Amino acid sequence: MQHETDNLGDEIQTIAARRFMPRVDHLVPREGSDRPIAGDGPIRLILNGWFMHQPRAWPPHARIDPLFVSFHVTDAGGRRRLLTRTRPRDLILGRHLVYLKAHEPIGARDRDTLAALRAKGIDAYYSGCLTLTLPPRDMPKTGEVIAVDLSEAMLAELERRIGRKPVIVTHNAEGGLDHDERVRQAEALLDLYAGAACVVTTRLHCALPCLAFGTPVLFVNKGDANSRVQPALDLARNCTAAEFLAGEGGYDPLDPPPNPDDFRPLAAAMEARCEAFIAGSAA
Structure with missing residues (x-):
């Protein structure tokens, strides 16, 4: 994924995901994953990180086939909250709950996100952060x-x-x-x-x-x-x-x-999931 923040920790998360990819065809902005993508066919994306500073940019584009691992959905306001008065968690786990249900199980980076997902009836597990891999x-x-x-x-x-x-x-x-x-x-x-x-x-x-x-x-x-x-x-x-x-x-x-x-068990489990997900794109 591509980031537009002042934190190089976001690129460190990108590096952790990129190593599982045989190649990178597209850079998908984390805060704009709903934007049109050039070309045809599905795009496999390891969707890890903090979502969303801009909650209206959700869900991701229909061509994106996501693996939800190391997923953190913030309960804080974003740059658009002053206009929308919508918390990212309320939007993602409310109006767009069906999107997450379609891509279960969801790997939560932290236990707060895990509890929020499970409270909505989503099949979720504690993955930890992808940078552990x-x-x-x-x-x-x-x-x-x-x-x-x-x-x-x-x-x-x-x-x-x-x-x-x-x-x-x-x-x-x-x-x-x-x-x-x-x-x-x-x-x-x-x-x-x-x-x-x-x-x-x-x-x-x-x-x-x-x-x-x-x-x-x-x-x-x-x-x-x-x-x-x-x-x-x-x-x-x-x-x-x-x-x-x-x-x-x-x-x-x-x-x-x-x-x-x-x-170590968290890292090993995430590696196995990511490798199986990417291998499935070549099947």
């Missing part, structure tokens, strides 16, 4: 501690713990970049995480790829809605921003504990 990268180990989108106060605390400045990076993309450049930058971030000694981050789509790569990671919850970041809270070592700033929890970035491996 990213394969290991053969990158040289740098010994670096990477700080990803930490506040100034968090950076100061991390520097105190390690006795030097960490490598500082962000998932915030520059404006005006085309899709290929955004993907290139997202790939560079993944390479950096794969080679790191430890990563401390507030970003969901940094923490989960680090689990997949085996890179020790600490997820700091800066106060985002727990439903959105629940996969990191369930699967990665984590703490609140207040706990991190207070030095609580005993996490040593210079000698980090190994990551939990509870994510």
